[in-house]
Amino acid sequence: MGMTMTQKILAAHANLPEVKAGQLIEANLDLVLANDITGPVAIHEVQRLKKKTVFDKDKIALVPDHFTPNKDIKSAEHCKCLREYAKDHDITNYFEVGEMGIEHALLPEKGLIVAGETCIGADSHTCTYGALGAFSTGVGSTDMGAGMITGKAWFKVPSAIKFVLTGKPKEWVSGKDVILHIIGRIGVDGALYKSMEFVGDGIKNLTMDDRFTIANMAIEAGAKNGIFPVDELTIAYMKEHSSKEYTIYEADEDAEYEQTITIDLSELEPTVAFPHLPENTKTVKEAGEVKIDQVVIGSCTNGRIGDLRIAAKVLEGRKVAKGMRAIVFPATQAIYLQAIEEGLIQIFIKAGCVVSTPTCGPCLGGHMGILAAGERAASTTNRNFVGRMGHVESEVYLCSPAVAAASAVTGKISEASELFS
Numbered sequence: 001m002g003m004t005m006t007q008k009i010l011a012a013h014a015n016l017p018e019v020k021a022g023q024l025i026e027a028n029l030d031l032v033l034a035n036d037i038t039g040p041v042a043i044h045e046v047q048r049l050k051k052k053t054v055f056d057k058d059k060i061a062l063v064p065d066h067f068t069p070n071k072d073i074k075s076a077e078h079c080k081c082l083r084e085y086a087k088d089h090d091i092t093n094y095f096e097v098g099e100m101g102i103e104h105a106l107l108p109e110k111g112l113i114v115a116g117e118t119c120i121g122a123d124s125h126t127c128t129y130g131a132l133g134a135f136s137t138g139v140g141s142t143d144m145g146a147g148m149i150t151g152k153a154w155f156k157v158p159s160a161i162k163f164v165l166t167g168k169p170k171e172w173v174s175g176k177d178v179i180l181h182i183i184g185r186i187g188v189d190g191a192l193y194k195s196m197e198f199v200g201d202g203i204k205n206l207t208m209d210d211r212f213t214i215a216n217m218a219i220e221a222g223a224k225n226g227i228f229p230v231d232e233l234t235i236a237y238m239k240e241h242s243s244k245e246y247t248i249y250e251a252d253e254d255a256e257y258e259q260t261i262t263i264d265l266s267e268l269e270p271t272v273a274f275p276h277l278p279e280n281t282k283t284v285k286e287a288g289e290v291k292i293d294q295v296v297i298g299s300c301t302n303g304r305i306g307d308l309r310i311a312a313k314v315l316e317g318r319k320v321a322k323g324m325r326a327i328v329f330p331a332t333q334a335i336y337l338q339a340i341e342e343g344l345i346q347i348f349i350k351a352g353c354v355v356s357t358p359t360c361g362p363c364l365g366g367h368m369g370i371l372a373a374g375e376r377a378a379s380t381t382n383r384n385f386v387g388r389m390g391h392v393e394s395e396v397y398l399c400s401p402a403v404a405a406a407s408a409v410t411g412k413i414s415e416a417s418e419l420f421s
Contacts, residue, residue: 001020001254001255001256002251002252002253002254002255002256003018003019003251003252003255004160004195004197004251004252004255004256004257005133005195005197005227005229005249005250005251005255006135006158006160006195006197006224006225006227007019007020007021007157007158007160007195007255008249008250008251008252009116009117009118009134009135009249010025010027010118010135010155010157011025012116012247012249013027013028013029013030013118013135014026014027014028015028019157020157021157021158021159021160021256022156022157022159023156023157024154024155024156024157025154025155025157026152026153026154026155027118027152027153027154027155028118028151028152029059029118029119029120029147029151029152029153030059030113030117030118030119031059031060031061031107031112031113031117031118031119031120031136032059032060032061032119032120032121032144032147032148032151033060033061033062033063033103033107033119033120033121033122033123033126033144034061034062034063034082034121034122034123034141034144034148035062035063035064035065035066035103035122035123035360036063036064036065036066036067036068036075036078036079036082037066037067037078038122038123038141038144039062039064039078039081039082039085039122039141040078040081040082041122041141041142041145042122042141042142042144042145042148043081043082043085043145044081045141045142045145046145046148046149049149053089053149054089054091054148054149055147055148055149055150055151056151057089057090057091057092058092058093059151060089060091060092060093060148061093061094061095061103061107061112062082062085062086062091062093062094062095063094063095063100063101063103063106063107064078064079064082064083064095064096064097064100065100065101065102065103065106065358065359065360066359066360066361066364066366067079067359067360067361067366067367068097068100068359069097069357069359071361071366071367082094083096093110093112097357098333099333100332100333100358101331101332101333101334101335101358102298102299102300102303102331102332102358102359102360103121103123103300104123104125104126104128104129104212104216104300105212105300105303105304105331105332105335105358106331106332106358107129108128108129108131108132108212108237108241109241109332109334109335110241110242111238111241111242111243111244112242113129113132113134113136114132114134114238114242114244114245114246115132115133115134115230115234115238115246115247115248115249116133116134116246116247116248116249117134117135117246117247118134118135118136118153119134119135119136119137120136120137120138120139120143120144120147120153121136121137121138121139121144122138122139122140122141122143122144123138124138124219125138125216125217125219125300125301125382126138126139127215127216127218127219127223127224127225127226128212128215128216128300129215130215130218130225130226130227130228131208131211131212131214131215131216131226131228131234132228132230132234132237132238133227133228133229133230133234133246133248133249134227135225135227136225137224137225138219139153156193158193158194158195158223158224158225159194159195159256159257159258160194160195160196160197160255160256160257160258161186161191161194161195161196161197161257161258161259161260161261162197162199162257162259162260162261163182163196163197163198163199163200163260163261163262163263164199164200164260164261164262164263165178165198165199165200165201165202165203165206165263165265166200166201166202166262166263166264166265166266167202167205167264167265167266167267168202168205168265168266169205169206169265169266169268170266170268170269171417172270172310172400172402172415172416172417173265173268173269173270173400174210174213174307174310174400174401174402175206175207175209175210175211175212175213175214176213176271176301176302176380176398176399176400176401177268177269177270177271177400178206178210178214178263178265178268179213179214179216179217179218179220180217180271180272180273180278180281180398180399181263181268181271181281182214182221182261182263183217183220183221183273183278183279183281184271184273184278184279184280184281185261186221186261187221187279188220188221188222188277188278188279189221189222190221190222190279191218191221191222191223192222192223193222193223193224194222194223194224194258195223195224195225195226195227196218196221196223196225196226196227197226197227197251197257198211198214198226198227198228198229199229199251200262202263202264202265203228203229203231204231204233205265206265207233207306208233208234208237209304209305209306209307210306211228212304213301213302214226214228215227215228216300216301216382217278217301217382220278220382220383221278229250230246230248230249269283269284269285270283270284270399270400270402270403270415270416270417271283271284271399271400272284272287272378272397272398272399272403272413273384273397273398273399274287274384274397275384275386275395275396275397276384276385276386276388276395276396277384277385278382278383278384278398284399284403284413284414284415285415287413289412290376290397290412290413291376291411291412292324292376292377292378292397292407292411292412292413293323293324293325293371293375293376293377294324294325294326294327294369294371294375294376294377294378295320295324295325295326295327295377295378295379295404295405295407295408296327296329296362296363296369296377296378296379296380296381296389296404297311297326297327297328297329297353297380297401297404297405298327298328298329298330298331298356298362298380298381299329299331299360299362299363299379299380299381299382300331300360300363300382301380301381301382302380302381302400302401303329303330303331303332303335303358303380304331304335305330305335305338305339305342307380307401308328308330308335308339308344308401309342309344310400310401310402310405311328311344311348311401311402311404311405312339312343312344312347312348312405314401314402314405314406314409314416314419315347315348315351315353315405315408315409316347316351318351318409318419319351319352319409320351320352320353320408320409321408321409321410321411322411323411324352324408324411325354325369326348326351326352326353326354326408327353327354327356327362327368327369328348328353328354328355328356329355329356329357329358329359329361329362329368330355330358331358332358333357333358335358336357336358351408351409353408356368362379362381362389363379363381363382363383363388363389364383364388364389365387365388365389365390369389370389370390370391371389371390371391371394371395371396372390372391372394373391373392373393373394374391374393374394375390375391375394375395376394376395376396376397377389377394377395377396377397378397378399378403378404378407378408378413379396379397379398379399379404380398380399380400380401380404381396381398382398383396383398384396384397384398397413399413402415402416403415403416406418406419
């Protein structure tokens with residue numbers, strides 16, 4: 001029996017001719033990632049082992065992005081821990097405030113991960129890099145710490161689900177709507193410890209930003225990873241951002257999949273995930289009258305330049321509804337600068353939004369935009385669990401940048417097309 005794309009990458013990094021689903025392997029790592037929440041835990045454990053150095057100072061990335069700029073003394077101490085460890089071990093890829101970004105947007109932008117590579121990160125949304133044809137997955141802090149000093153990690157080889165994407169999305173339908181539709185269809189455990197492998201002629205109609213969004217939320221279906229084939233668009237992105245050599249792996253024709261799911265992108269509608277799970281999806285047309293208090297546009301899921309352009313297109317010449325708080329945060333400094341140069345930031349500010357430096361803060365209720373009891377947010381982030389963005393009696397509705405921006409204008413969950421009719 002042949003191998004899936006993910007299995008081929010893992011076999012190559014385990015120095016094995018082939019691997020099978022369920023097999024335990026030890027694989028070499030090309031990148032190990034941590035942030036200001038998960039990094040200090042790993043660092044403290046590694047220091048107890050008295051390991052004097054990391055396996056490769058160029059293959060570690062430490063990104064203080066969750067509570068930065070520091071919101072309090074504890075977050076300042078966490079970032080200090082990262083900063084000092086990076087300095088002590090001469091770690092190349094440590095990004096301080098002013099040059100950092102949200103990790104899962106920053107690392108591809110910096111060219112630190114490319115097709116055919118392996119990456120583990122002490123953050124569940126490390127699966128984002130599957131958009132580039134890499135195997136990337138989130139792990140616990142102790143596993144990350146072990147990877148940081150050994151350059152290896154143990155994996156159980158995942159089985160796979162094949163998602164065949166066909167057709168072209170309608171206007172205002174994006175990668176966020178695609179992945180919310182999928183999670184709504186299969187559930188938050190529908191791909192538990194499986195590889196979500198995306199194929200089909202519809203992929204050519206998805207931008208890299210769309211693909212990053214879809215891969216980012218594979219974990220919300222319980223997946224070990226999500227992965228896209230490497231096409232001309234992927235190669236162009238890698239050549240623009242990285243000087244690293246990449247390797248293209250393709251699934252064998254006789255690769256085994258647990259199931260195959262076909263999705264016609266042209267049939268999808270703007271979609272929202274209701275509280276308190278990403279699987280609680282409805283189209284905006286089905287949503288009914290859902291009034292909201294806050295809109296968040298950004299995050300590792302939807303803070304890239306394409307996302308900001310869509311939001312700006314909706315908000316241009318319009319005003320945020322009275323009493324509405326609308327927060328926009330570009331995912332990296334480079335994206336922030338590009339948004340300024342393109343005039344997007346002016347559009348947001350004139351509309352009545354506030355614009356923040358890159359941070360994960362609002363997404364996890366860490367800082368900025370914390371919700372009070374009874375408040376509702378329409379957010380382009382990736383999770384809407386109980387208390388995710390603040391009080392346990394608040395609610396988060398996950399949506400695309402187009403829906404978020406339209407909702408900011410109307411004060412309720414809305415389609416962008418409503419504003420252009």
